[in-house]
Amino acid sequence: MTGRRDGVTISQVAKAAGVARSSVSRAFTRPDMLSQQTVERILAVAEELGYVPNHTARALSTGRHGNVALIVPDVANPFFPPLIRSAQMEADRFDFCVFLGNSDEKAKQEDKLVGRFSGQVEGLILASSRLSDERIHAHAALRPLVLINRDVAGISRILIDSGSGVSEAVAHLAELGHRSLVYVAGPSSSWSNAQRRMAVRKSATALGLEVQTIAAAVPSFQAGRNAVPAIRASGATAVVAFDDLMAQGILAGMSEAGVRVPEEFSVVGCDDVLGAATYPPLTTVSNRSVEAGKAAFSLLMDVLDSSAIRDVRYMLETHVVVRGTTGPAPR
Amino acid sequence: MTGRRDGVTISQVAKAAGVARSSVSRAFTRPDMLSQQTVERILAVAEELGYVPNHTARALSTGRHGNVALIVPDVANPFFPPLIRSAQMEADRFDFCVFLGNSDEKAKQEDKLVGRFSGQVEGLILASSRLSDERIHAHAALRPLVLINRDVAGISRILIDSGSGVSEAVAHLAELGHRSLVYVAGPSSSWSNAQRRMAVRKSATALGLEVQTIAAAVPSFQAGRNAVPAIRASGATAVVAFDDLMAQGILAGMSEAGVRVPEEFSVVGCDDVLGAATYPPLTTVSNRSVEAGKAAFSLLMDVLDSSAIRDVRYMLETHVVVRGTTGPAPR
DNA sequence: CTGTTAGCGCTTTCAT
DNA sequence: ATGAAAGCGCTAACAG
Numbered sequence A, B: 001m002t003g004r005r006d007g008v009t010i011s012q013v014a015k016a017a018g019v020a021r022s023s024v025s026r027a028f029t030r031p032d033m034l035s036q037q038t039v040e041r042i043l044a045v046a047e048e049l050g051y052v053p054n055h056t057a058r059a060l061s062t063g064r065h066g067n068v069a070l071i072v073p074d075v076a077n078p079f080f081p082p083l084i085r086s087a088q089m090e091a092d093r094f095d096f097c098v099f100l101g102n103s104d105e106k107a108k109q110e111d112k113l114v115g116r117f118s119g120q121v122e123g124l125i126l127a128s129s130r131l132s133d134e135r136i137h138a139h140a141a142l143r144p145l146v147l148i149n150r151d152v153a154g155i156s157r158i159l160i161d162s163g164s165g166v167s168e169a170v171a172h173l174a175e176l177g178h179r180s181l182v183y184v185a186g187p188s189s190s191w192s193n194a195q196r197r198m199a200v201r202k203s204a205t206a207l208g209l210e211v212q213t214i215a216a217a218v219p220s221f222q223a224g225r226n227a228v229p230a231i232r233a234s235g236a237t238a239v240v241a242f243d244d245l246m247a248q249g250i251l252a253g254m255s256e257a258g259v260r261v262p263e264e265f266s267v268v269g270c271d272d273v274l275g276a277a278t279y280p281p282l283t284t285v286s287n288r289s290v291e292a293g294k295a296a297f298s299l300l301m302d303v304l305d306s307s308a309i310r311d312v313r314y315m316l317e318t319h320v321v322v323r324g325t326t327g328p329a330p331r
Numbered sequence C: 001c002t003g004t005t006a007g008c009g010c011t012t013t014c015a016t
Numbered sequence D: 001a002t003g004a005a006a007g008c009g010c011t012a013a014c015a016g
Helices: A010-017 A021-029 A036-049 A055-062 A080-093 A107-118 A133-142 A162-175 A191-206 A221-233 A244-256 A289-305 B010-017 B021-029 B036-049 B055-062 B080-093 B107-118 B133-142 B162-175 B191-206 B221-233 B244-256 B289-305
Strands: A067-072 A097-102 A123-127 A145-148 A156-161 A180-184 A210-214 A238-241 A266-268 A313-317 B067-072 B097-102 B123-127 B145-148 B156-161 B180-184 B210-214 B238-241 B266-268 B313-317
Touching (some): A021 A036, A067 A107, A080 B080, A097 A107, A097 B080, A107 A123, A107 A133, A156 A289, A162 A191, A180 A191, A191 A210, A221 A244, A238 A244, A244 A266, A289 A313, B010 B021, B010 B036, B067 B080, B067 B107, B080 B097, B107 B133, B123 B289, B133 B145, B145 B289, B162 B191, B238 B244, B289 B313
Parallel strands (some): A067 A097, A067 A123, A180 A210, A180 A238, A238 A266, B067 B097, B156 B313
8 A cells, every 4th residue: 555656547537538538547547438529638648647558457357468478597698689689670569568587597497487377477488497397387287387498398499400400401411522420419408409410410311421429518609619630530521510609619629720611620519699700600500599489479369368388399490501611522 | 368378266265265356365375474284275275276477467467577677688699698698597586587689789679678678677688788878877767777797887787808808918018028009999880899908908018018009899719810900010919809700710810821829829809609619729818798787687687676776887807817819928 | 328336466554 | 463344447247
């Protein structure tokens, strides 16, 4: 009963316009139910008084908030900002507000955030969720949920298939005459890593190329740089890295070792988060994160107004983006 | 009167526990007003029933939402994600939810977002706001407002002084024996650019160095790369770039031109958004965006519980971060 | 087409 | 220490 009461209320407008409160409400939400005259008069009075509908009261009454929550493991991971941005822009078209949550890669934190948000949103989008399948199902039972890059049966999800682009990259390398390559792996627990590793292996085998895998615990610039000696020792002429950051590290390592790219060695990254901002510009695999963000929001809207929709599984194919770090196999 | 009614309400808990609704409310918000026994019993019953306080109803009644909004010009600009992240983590400590808005660099969009958010937040944080002073004052009159990197008298603000770090960078260069340098400028309309440009000029003059300025309309990797011929023609032995992206482009351009960094030429970036992910790792100026995000939120909290606070002007100094792209002046 | 009347779920005086 | 009751501002039957 305290708190800042800063607004003109519907009652004041009603009194000033000489109508019932419900009419004022209708003037804003269902103007077709009122005579045009009345609507105009009410709107004029409202304008004059500086009336602004109270979002909270409306939400309490209707159960509709016009909010969604988007939770990501790490806002600062360059993969997410474009996704966040596009989800946001799409939300804007629907006049929705978006809460952003940072789970800090921790399931517990993510769980907490979902709880904090769920009372004031229509639905949630979980990107690369760290939650267990059980928790996801539990939350999905309470609120519409859309997943990005997480494949849980029964929950609507948008999946980015980096495998398709990686396969293209391998084919691209094969065409350039490379016969032996190495895949520099990312975190073994990662869905994306498994996907990429498998794609490299499968398409390389199909094209008669040799593949070796070099593991790196964390996908970092340093890890990529450190992998260079092993890569050179492998005898391969090209490398596909788990992500762009590692590829960038590899580029640096090669440069240090005096190996020219792409003349003597070819490098392919993954996720296209660097733009063309390396020298030479990095050949990589597109990420589709922009589409994923947009699609996730749209899907959530669909789920919202037809709660029958469940278990949608929307796969986004990726492609190789050929730039300057891949060239004909040496010799 | 429709909408999803998915919750156990306070009334149900009250009945099940054999107490008044107000007691249930107090058990959650003012347990000290009740006997410990009662509190325990109520909490147990609530737990058992799966009661969760309705955020919206509470907000309507108290006028307190526990939400803040953070608006940035572009989520995908690498300067902002760390800031967003830290503001978020700080908000988390206070159990606040944060709305994120992307103004897309447009004042009109920003204005719209502020309007959309302001009904359901305690206050707002505007980072690098594109709004006019008038609009900012107008909004600040309705809701507590904190600005980041925008200096408007009468409004609490956090300013990142990149000038201090740039001056350090120039001193660092002078110590290395450089006598002539060029500043590759960013957008002329930018507050930061003016700040940095002036710092370079001032400290260079003080140290007896020559400075030339090369302008670039947009701060991009390409712009940096394109500036290389002009930089080389200038006869300078070091360059300070408006931001890291341009510095990275300059690095690429130098590499293409066969100029070795830092042996033959020194390069300093600004904002430290690349981490050490270039080769050689870039010497740059710290950005303090993490502190800015955190400080902005804290300041907002301060403003909230002591509305007397206004016109706080909190300046964050920056520093040069010496890495691998600066070395002794050649010859 | 418009007014009357219940709520939505919670907090907060005011009593007791 | 606890209960009763009056809202917070808006929406949505239900009447007319």
